[in-house]
Amino acid sequence: MTPVLQTKNINKYFRKPVLFHVLKDINFSVNKGEFTSIMGKSGCGKSTLLYILSTMDTDYEGELFLNGEKVTGKDRNYLSHVRNRDIGFVFQFHYLLSEFSVLENVMLPAKKLGELSFSEIEHNAMEKLKMLEIDHLAMKRASRISGGEKQRVAIARALINNPSIIMGDEPTGNLDSYNADNVFNIFRRLSHEQGLSLLVVTHDKDFAKKTDRIIQMSDGKVLSGSLPASNV
Amino acid sequence: MNWKVILSIARTHLLAKIKQTATAALGVTFGIGAYITLVCFMTGLNKMLDDLVLNQTPHIHVFNEIEPSKQQPVDVYEEFANSMNVVHSIKPKQSLKRIHNALPLIQYLNKDDKVRGAIPQVQSQIFYLSGVIELGGSLTGIDVAKEVELFNFSDYIVEGDPQDLQNNSNGILLGAGVAKKMSLGVGNRVQISNSTGEVFPLKIVGIFQSGIAELDDIQSFANIKTVQRVLGEGENYITDINVKLHKISEAVPMAQLIEKQFKLRAIDIKTANAQFETGTTIRNLITYAVSITLLIVAGFGIYNILNMLIYEKMNDIAILKATGFSGRDVQAIFMSQAMIIGFVGGILGLILGLMLSLIIDQTPFDTEALPTIATYPINHNPTFYFIGITFAMISTFLAGYLPSQKAKKIDPVRIIRGQ
Numbered sequence: 001m002t003p004v005l006q007t008k009n010i011n012k013y014f015r016k017p018v019l020f021h022v023l024k025d026i027n028f029s030v031n032k033g034e035f036t037s038i039m040g041k042s043g044c045g046k047s048t049l050l051y052i053l054s055t056m057d058t059d060y061e062g063e064l065f066l067n068g069e070k071v072t073g074k075d076r077n078y079l080s081h082v083r084n085r086d087i088g089f090v091f092q093f094h095y096l097l098s099e100f101s102v103l104e105n106v107m108l109p110a111k112k113l114g115e116l117s118f119s120e121i122e123h124n125a126m127e128k129l130k131m132l133e134i135d136h137l138a139m140k141r142a143s144r145i146s147g148g149e150k151q152r153v154a155i156a157r158a159l160i161n162n163p164s165i166i167m168g169d170e171p172t173g174n175l176d177s178y179n180a181d182n183v184f185n186i187f188r189r190l191s192h193e194q195g196l197s198l199l200v201v202t203h204d205k206d207f208a209k210k211t212d213r214i215i216q217m218s219d220g221k222v223l224s225g226s227l228p229a230s231n232v
Numbered sequence: 233m234n235w236k237v238i239l240s241i242a243r244t245h246l247l248a249k250i251k252q253t254a255t256a257a258l259g260v261t262f263g264i265g266a267y268i269t270l271v272c273f274m275t276g277l278n279k280m281l282d283d284l285v286l287n288q289t290p291h292i293h294v295f296n297e298i299e300p301s302k303q304q305p306v307d308v309y310e311e312f313a314n315s316m317n318v319v320h321s322i323k324p325k326q327s328l329k330r331i332h333n334a335l336p337l338i339q340y341l342n343k344d345d346k347v348r349g350a351i352p353q354v355q356s357q358i359f360y361l362s363g364v365i366e367l368g369g370s371l372t373g374i375d376v377a378k379e380v381e382l383f384n385f386s387d388y389i390v391e392g393d394p395q396d397l398q399n400n401s402n403g404i405l406l407g408a409g410v411a412k413k414m415s416l417g418v419g420n421r422v423q424i425s426n427s428t429g430e431v432f433p434l435k436i437v438g439i440f441q442s443g444i445a446e447l448d449d450i451q452s453f454a455n456i457k458t459v460q461r462v463l464g465e466g467e468n469y470i471t472d473i474n475v476k477l478h479k480i481s482e483a484v485p486m487a488q489l490i491e492k493q494f495k496l497r498a499i500d501i502k503t504a505n506a507q508f509e510t511g512t513t514i515r516n517l518i519t520y521a522v523s524i525t526l527l528i529v530a531g532f533g534i535y536n537i538l539n540m541l542i543y544e545k546m547n548d549i550a551i552l553k554a555t556g557f558s559g560r561d562v563q564a565i566f567m568s569q570a571m572i573i574g575f576v577g578g579i580l581g582l583i584l585g586l587m588l589s590l591i592i593d594q595t596p597f598d599t600e601a602l603p604t605i606a607t608y609p610i611n612h613n614p615t616f617y618f619i620g621i622t623f624a625m626i627s628t629f630l631a632g633y634l635p636s637q638k639a640k641k642i643d644p645v646r647i648i649r650g651q
Contacts, residue, residue, distance in 0.1 A: 051645045056554060077558045084556020091648055095551045099248040109555040111237040157555065169648070 002068040003029035004165050004197045005053060010062035012048060022048050024220045026062070030165065033195040035187065037208040040217035046201045047169055049217070053199065054087055054167055055079045067164055084113050088158025092170035095154065098143035102129070102153050105142050110160045121160075128156040132186060148179030155186060166190070168200040172207060184210065238561060241552075242568040249541065253573060256537040260577025260628065261584055263530030264620045267523040268585020271616050273592055274519040276609035278512055285508055287384040288442075289501055290474035291483045294331065294490055297497040301325045331496060334470035341475060341490075346482050351378045353472040354459045360452075361423040361431065362414045369410060369450040371424065373459030382476045392418045392438025401458060404434040408441035409449030426462050434458070530577075531627035538570055538635040549639055550647035563640035570632025571625065578624030582617050 006029040014020040022045045030036050040046045051057040053064065055071055058079070063072045066086055071079065083089075096105045106125040110116060116124070129135040132152045137145055142153065151171065158166050166187075172180035184207055190196045191212070200211070208214050216223040246253045300322045306312055331337065334352060341350035354373035359366040376398045379385035386394050389405060397403045406422060416422055418436055425431045434454065441448055454462075460469050477483060480501065487500035502509070542549070549562055593610040 047649060051649070054554070056643075056645050077560060080553070080556050080558035080561070083554070089554050091554075093648075095547060095554070095648070097548050097551060099244055104244075108237070108241075108552075112234060112556050112561070114234050114237075161556075 003065075004032050004034075004067060005030040005199065006065040006068075007053070008063040008065070010049070010052060010060055010064065012045070012052065012057075012060040022220050023052070023060070026222055028215060028222055030197055030199055032164075032197055033191060035191040035198045035212045036200070036215060037211040037213070038199065038201045038215045038217060039203070039205070039208045042203075044217045045220040046217050050167060050169055050199070050201045054089060055083050084109055085161055086164045088155075088161070088163040088166040090151070090154050090158050090166065090168040090171040092173040096142035096150055096157075098141070100142055101138070102134070102140050102142055102145065103138040105153060106156045106160055109157060113161050125156070125160060128159050129153075132156050148175055148182065151175060151179065151183055152186070155183070159190070165197040165199060168198070168202075170202055171200060172202070172204060180204070180207070234561075235564075238564045239568055241565050242572065245541070245545065245548075245565070246569055246572060249544075252537055252541065256534050256573045257577035257580065259530045259533030259537075260574055260624050261580040263526045264578050264581025264624050265584030265588065266526045267623070268582060268616055268620050269588040269592070270526075271519055271523055272585070272589040272610050272612060273608070274515060275613065275616075276611035278515055279611055280605065280609040282512060283384075284443075285505055286480070286501070288388070289504065290383070291477045291480055291501050292475040292487045292490065293499045293504070294337075294473040294475065294494075294496050295471060296329060296331050298324050298329070330465070330469045330471055331473065333468075334473065335468055337494060338470075338473055341473070346477055346479070346486065348476045348478050349378060349382045350473055350475045351375050351382065352456060352470040353474060354456050354463070354465075354469060355471045356426070356459050356463050358424045358426055358462065360410055360414060361425055366425070367410065367413065367450075369407070369424075369452060371404070371452050371454055371459055371462065373456035374453050375456060376453075383474070388440055388442050389438045390441045392436075394438070396437040397453070397455060400435060400437055401455060402434050403437035403454065403458070405438045405440045405453040406436050407448045407451045408439050409445060410452060411436070411439050413449070424462070426464070428464075430462075430464075432462055527623050527627055530624075531631045534570060534573060534628050534631035535635065537573075538566065538632050539638075541569070542566060542635050542639045545639075546642065546647050549642050550644040553642070553644040554648065559640040562642075563636045566636035566639050567629070567632050570628045570636065574624050574628025574632075575621075577628075578621045581624065582620055585617075585620065 007026050010023055010026040011021070012023040014022055026049060038046045038049065048057070052060050055064075055066075056079075058072075058076070063070055065071070066082065071082060074082070096102075097108070100108070103122070103125055106128060107118075107121050110121040110124065111118070126135060126138065129138055132155060134149055134152050134156070137149060137153070142150070145153070151174075155166075155171075168187075171187075172183050175183060187198055187200070188210070191198055198211075200207075202208055214224075304317075304319050304322065306317045306319060338350050338352055341347050352375065356371050356373070358369055358371045360369050361367075374385075376385065376394045380394050390408065392405070394405075397405055404422060404424075406416060411417065414422065416436055418438060420436050421433050422436055423431055423433050440451070440453060442451070456470075457467075460467065463469065475486075477486065483500035484502055487498040487503075490496060490498040552562055552565075553559070589610045589612065592608050593612075595608050597605055597608045599605065
C-alpha cells in the first residue's frame with residue numbers, strides 16, 4: 001500500500017542568524033487511516049517539519065511524497081493546488097477569516113478548488129458543520145464565536161475538500177481540557193469512521209498517548225516511531 | 233484563476249473596512265474631479281482666447297504696402313555694378329493704395345480648393361463730425377454677409393443687426409467708443425467727412441464693439457460701395473483682401489505664394505500672432521502639470537491605504553495561502569481591491585468634475601473686453617473624461633501593484649508560527 005505521506009532524507013537549515021541544522025535526515029511515512037502524533041520538546045524542529053510536510057515551506061533538502069507523488073521541486077502554484085485538494089490544516093490559533101461568516105470560511109477552500117457548484121459546496125459545508133455539531137453557528141461572523149467553536153470550524157474547513165491527510169499544529173494547545181478532549185474525539189472519530197489520515201504535532205502527552213502512533217523527535221532527529229504501527 | 237471567489241473576498245475586505253475604502257476612493261475622486269474641472273476650464277478659456285483671435289483674424293491678409301523699392305535705379309545700372317553705391321534719404325515708392333486688379337484676384341483665390349473664402353475690404357481714413365469737433369477715425373467697407381459667415385462678425389455687433397447694414401446703402405456700424413463720445417445710438421445720424429472735406433450723412437444701424445478700446449474709439453464699418461462713394465473711387469477700388477483657409481496650417485506657404493505671384497504684401501496668421509501661440513502652449517503645459525500632480529497625489533493615497541490594509545490582513549493572507557490559495561490569487565485579491573477603489577473613485581470623480589464644470593459654466597462672467605461672453609467658458613470634451621478614468625485606473629493599478637506584490641510574497645509559515 002502506498003503511504004499517504006512519505007519523507008526521504010529531509011534536511012533543513014536555518015541560515016539566519018547563524019547556520020543551523022534544524023532537521024537531520026528525517027525518514028518516515030504515514031499510512032492511510034492512521035492517527036499519528038509528533039512529539040518533542042520546544043525547538044526540536046517538529047513544527048518546522050510539519051510546515052515542510054504541508055508544502056508551505058519549500059526550502060529543504062531531501063524528498064517528500066504525497067500519495068506516492070513526489071511534490072519536492074514542484075512550482076508554487078501547483079503546490080497551492082495540492083494543498084487545496086489533499087491537505088487539511090488545523091492550527092493552534094484558530095485561523096479563521098474574521099470578516100466572513102462561519103459558513104463562508106468553511107466553503108472558501110472548496111470554492112477555490114472549483115470542482116463543485118456553489119450550492120453543492122454549501123450543502124457539503126453544512127454537512128461538515130452538522131457532523132461537528134456547530135451547524136447553528138453557520139451564519140455567524142467568525143469573530144463572534146468562542147475559541148472551542150472556532151477550532152471546530154477550522155476542522156470543518158480542513159475537511160471540506162475531503163483531503164488525503166489532515167495536519168495539525170498543536171490544535172488543542174490553546175484550548176481548555178474540555179474543548180481539547182472534544183477536538184481529540186472528533187479527530188479520533190474521523191480516523192476510525194472515515195479512515196482519514198491525521199498527523200498532529202503536539203506537546204500534550206495525554207493527547208499523544210491516545211493516538212495510534214507517536215513519532216518522538218529530539219534535536220532535529222526522529223528518535224522512534226518512524227514506521228507505521230502495523231509494520232512494527 | 234477563480235475570479236468569482238477572488239472578487240467576493242475582495243468585496244468582503246472592502247466592505248468590512250468601508251471607511252478606509254471610502255477615504256481611498258475619495259482621494260481618487262477629488263484627484264479626478266479636480267483634473268476634469270481644471271482641464272475643462274483651462275481648455276475652455278484657451279479655446280475662447282484662441283477663437284477671439286482666430287475667428288476675426290484672417291488667415292492671410294493681402295494688401296499693398298507703401299514701402300521704398302528694394303532695388304534702387306543705381307543698382308540696375310551696369311557701370312556701377314562693381315562699386316559701392318550709397319543712396320541717401322530714400323523715399324517710399326509712389327504706388328497705389330488699392331490692390332491692382334483686385335476683383336479678378338479675389339475670383340482667382342475663391343477658386344482655390346484650399347480657400348474657404350476671400351473677401352474684399354476698403355480701408356479709409358475719415359473724420360466723425362460732431363458740431364465743430366472733428367474726431368479722426370477709420371471707416372472700413374465690408375461685405376457684411378461674408379464677414380458674418382467667415383469671421384463671426386455678428387459676435388461683435390452689440391446693438392442692431394448686420395442684415396440692416398446690408399439693406400441700407402447709407403448705413404454705418406459705429407464703434408462703441410465713438411458712439412459713446414458723440415452720445416449717439418442706433419437710428420441716429422452721424423456725419424462723416426473724407427480727407428478732402430466732403431461731408432456725408434450716414435444712418436447708424438448698429439453698434440460695434442471688438443473689446444479692444446483703442447479700436448472701438450475710432451473704427452466703424454459700412455458697405456464697400458458706401459466707402460467707395462465716400463472716397464470717390466470706382467467699384468474696383470479694393471485696399472485689402474482677407475482670406476480664410478480650410479486648414480490654418482496652409483497659411484504660411486499660401487501667403488508666400490501670393491506675395492511672390494502678385495507682388496503684394498501677404499501676412500499669414502502665424503506671423504501676425506506668433507506670441508499668441510506661445511501663450512496657448514504654456515497655458516496647456518501648466519494645466520497638464522497641475523492635473524498630473526493631482527492624480528499622482530491621489531495615487532499615493534491609494535498606495536498608502538492598500539499598504540496598511542495588507543499589513544492588517546497578514547493573518548488572512550496566511551490562512552488563504554495555507555488553505556490552497558496561490559500567491560497569484562492573493563495578489564489578484566488585492567489588485568482587484570485597488571482597481572475597484574480606482575474605478576468607483578474615478579467614476580465619482582468624473583461626476584464631481586462634471587458637476588463643478590457645469591456650475592462654472594453657469595457662473596456669470598461679465599467683462600467689457602469680451603462682449604460675446606456671458607459665463608465662464610468650459611470645454612465639455614468627452615476625451616477629458618476618457619483620459620480621467622483611464623488615468624484613475626492606471627494610477628490605482630500602479631499604486632496597488634507594489635503592495636499586492638508584497639502580499640504575494642508573504643511567507644505564510646512565518647505568519648502562522650510567529651503568533
